[in-house]
Amino acid sequence: MAVRLLMKVSVDQIVDEGGGIRSFYFRPEDRSRFPPTSPGAHTLLRVTKGMMRQYSLCAAPGDRRYRLAIRLDPAGRGGSRFMHESARVGDVFYLSYPQPDFPLEPDRPSYSFFAGGVGITPILSFLYALQGQACRIRLCYFVRAGDAVPFEQEVRALCPQVEIFNSALNGRANFEGLLRGSQGDAIYCCGSARFVAGVQEAADALGTAAIQVESFVSGVKAGHLGEPFVVDLPRSRHILHVPSDRSMLDVLLEDGVDIDYACEAGVCRSCIVDVIEGEIIHRDQCLTEEERRTVMTPCVSRGRGRIVINSL
């Protein structure tokens, strides 16, 4: 857990890093300096009302600004498009306090980093943190076919022995082969969900000790809340997948459902929804047994398998 308050900031500089990635440098607007960050920390950027996005903090030590690297995803949900097309130097935004949920284990003799595309950004903060330390560092950096290598100069300066893999030149990545050379290292991996799954699968096949991963899954990590399930909203014709680490309320809100809520603890009854079909795992402290036959509190309660919700 960490403080999640937002700070008022403005864009100080925008730098094209190649590969469709731009670095946005922010400076504080209503405070003299930002809270300190830790390697691997991310921040939540309030792009517009209701649109929060999570990005790694990757400024060089000594730079009192925050840097966020954002890759343009034309088919995405609009956050990166807004930043690339509309954000200008001087524009005001709001950033959360640093969220340190991808920490670097200190004082290991050797580290291996696997970065896929813009997943290099938390790795950059690791490389900065390890500068000057007597440890062995291996960096396997995967970029997409045809892309320039984002941050290439910076990466090479921090880690001259970086191994760069371009899918156009190297074809399908052989994660197993690469991981064989990283046995005993502290291993960190960041990239798309598919990239991370590929590395994880290879690590499992090799019996590699646990690797630390971060992927570009939207939303807030909340630990294991229960088994994943599916929510069917027939009125809006949406079918939503609630993963094990998020509440149903979070997923509904992200989908744009206009739902009232308050305590997020199953106490206040604000978020009650009608259940048409399916088995509910009730975790509230406010419903009667009679009510539980037909309603649920999505802030804490979950479904089993697939549930159908009315009027959303």
Place this chain on the structure above:
Amino acid sequence: MTGRVCGIYTAEVAAQEMMEGQECRLLANVGIEGDRYAKRIGRWSDRPKTEHQISFIELEVLHQIYDETGVVLTPRESRRNIITYGVRLNDFLGQTIRVGENALVYVEKLNHPCKYLERLIDKQVMTSLLGRSGLNCQVISGGIVRLGDRIERVL
């Protein structure tokens, strides 16, 4: 029963760290000028309710929480607009109170603490706040409110 204003806080958007002020302008049936709820971009603005226009909490409650639990909940972290001293706010429920010279607010409900606050400030305070979490009010008549202003029931 008369109390005093000892803190004034607003935020421009939902979840923003509250900004401390010396004074603020209350706008009738809108809220506090510049505040997230007056701008309709607060946490609960998708379901606008008059009770969100201005909020109050007692400084004494923040001190009690520290005494009882050791948790320091600062006025700024409480995310209420007006911090009061010397008055039992719960006694005002359902009544109209005057703040400063001209501003009138109607006390619509007792604030219900929520997990949202705990998550924002990373402090376990929800249980401690139950029953003393302050007031949610509607601005009936506008005016300037300054630190040190009186707060009293309108008879």
